[in-house]
Amino acid sequence: MTDSNGANVFHLAAHLNLARVFEFLRPETEYLTRARDLNGDLPLHIASKMGHVEHIEKLRKVSLLLNGQGQTVLHIAAKYGRVSVVRYILSNPDLGMLLNAQDNDGNTVLHLAAMHSQPAALIHLVRTDGIQLSVCNSECLFAVDIARRHRAKGYKIRHHLAFLALVCSLAGKGPLKSPELLLVRAEARNEELSVVRSLKSMPNRDIVKDYINSRMVVATLVATVSFAAGFAVPGGFNSSDTASKDDRGMATMLDNRMFQAFAICNTIAMFCSMTVVVNLIWAQIVDVDVAVAAFERTTLPLQIALPAMSTAFLTGVTLTIGKLPWLANTIFYLGLVFLLITSFAKLLEKPLLFKILGHPLRRLTFCLILAYIYLWRVETYIYDDDDAKDNRREKKTFASPPVDVAGESRTDDSAKANVRMRYILQVTDLN
Known part of the structure; x- marks a missing residue:
């Protein structure tokens, strides 16, 4: 009889290490040891998989057939790490032909x-x-x-x-x-x-340790700056005196898109740098190969953290000087150029990527500079025009008061009120 997996009594005995069952291994029952289950394994392979050397010694005298994958008993022992079976086969000269045997995949x-x-x-x-x-x-x-x-x-x-x-x-x-x-x-x-x-x-462990310490300093610095920026946001927070009950403790610029970009980039920089720090701490307590692997896996998070921190700084500074447009635009476009340079610096180390990305990056930088010059000139013209209008309006109001139909100047009650208000302001300044 066989079970649902196609295994007979010797398969089960080899799996459960039931030595008593092998007393029934007689010439009239040897055909059962050459039967395969649904996985293609013989009882010999099951005994090798479980590491039962005494059963292998009995079963190998009956059959040394291959399983469904063309694997020998030594293949199975090496696959599952059964050292006792490996030592037994290697010490037996009769099984020397199994050393370099290959299965159906050539392994x-x-x-x-x-x-x-x-x-x-x-x-x-x-x-x-x-x-x-x-x-x-x-x-x-x-x-x-x-x-x-x-x-x-x-x-x-x-x-x-x-x-x-x-x-x-x-x-x-x-x-x-x-x-x-x-x-x-x-x-x-x-x-x-x-x-x-x-x-x-x-790699020498001391050299690897120096590399790890250098990267640890950079990651720790980014984490420290990002953590501090998260609690010292641009514009500050609403105080309990001026804000409503629902807005107390909230950022004053919470609805500003630039502030939202600042918060997202600062959070990304914080957690990426913390990931680098945790990996490098773990890399210092293991062997050199694992340390090198951990060091290599911290490259990508650090490459994300540095541009994210730069973007958070750029958006934060632009947000705080937004009332002076020409200065805000100057800093924004200048920071954007350097942000592109730092972001592509790692990619441009390889010659092929330099040929592919070098020219478009230079063209993009040139276009940004031209766009900034154009916007700066337009804004300068607008503000100069507004200042000129304000100056003309002041001259018209104070220097040349309007003349009435009779040709006399309007020195009525409104002019007297202006003189009186000017006098009050001067006295207030003196006080």
């Missing part, structure tokens, strides 16, 4: 151990004579390439240990001198050579 035991980040199994495998480190799978990848990919994706220590186990074996045992390496494509060969070079030029 050897090293590929599967690297794919599932099993450093304990890898350490025993790479120290075994006869293991071939320069075997490629169907994707033309070495085991060290797979380990490098998983190391770049995760922070777990076992990912880094699996990668170091393979790299150290490449540097120590010298498989690069094997003629089999010449048969693979040039890209894969160059990648393997770069792995060994990276081992020789691993």
Whole structure:
């Protein structure tokens, strides 16, 4: 009988470590050990997956067939990190043909151990004579390439240990001198050579710590400034004396669009910089590889925090001097040019991006300068015209009072009232 997964009694015994059931392993029941469940596994593979060496010793004498994925018992042991099974197979000379066997995807035991980040199994495998480190799978990848990919994706220590186990074996045992390496494509060969070079030029912990401390200072400064700006907003807050009950403690410029942009940019700068600070604090208490990975992952939040802080400063200053339009426009457009320069500074480090973005950025900066000059001239003309009108109106009112029909000046009660008011103002100023 089989269960819903297609497993028979020996599958279940290998899974639950029921040694008593294997007393029924007789010639008339050996066919059950060669049956596959719905996953394609034999009882031998189930015992290897669970790490039961005594059951493997009984089942391997009956059948060493492959599972549905073309994997041997050593493949399964390396995949699930069963070190006891790996040691048992490696110590048995009769099972030496399993060392470099490949499954349906071309993966050897090293590929599967690297794919599932099993450093304990890898350490025993790479120290075994006869293991071939320069075997490629169907994707033309070495085991060290797979380990490098998983190391770049995760922070777990076992990912880094699996990668170091393979790299150290490449540097120590010298498989690069094997003629089999010449048969693979040039890209894969160059990648393997770069792995060994990276081992020789691993970053020094002191140098990495200096980089982390420098970035920590910048991120802490941005967080401090953003935090202070959040409680010292432009325009201040409504006091309890002048504001209504609902508006007490609220910002005086809350309905202004420029103030809303200031609040959003300041919040973005605050939390991005805090993210950088937390990651860098965590990076200082782990090994150097994790520290380098954490340092690289703080680049993007810091690149967002710096322009956001600059935008918050620009909007805040523009908001506070808004009653003087020519000065507000001068600061706004000047800050906008520098904001574009700082935002694209990281992208323009690469030559290709410099060729693509350099010319449009210069053109955009030139257009902004022309727009500012045009707006400045228009506003200057308007204010000059308004001042001239005010001056003419003053001259007409005070210097040349209107003449009546009879040709006499109007020195009536209104003129006397103006003289009296002027006298009162002078006395008030003296007092």
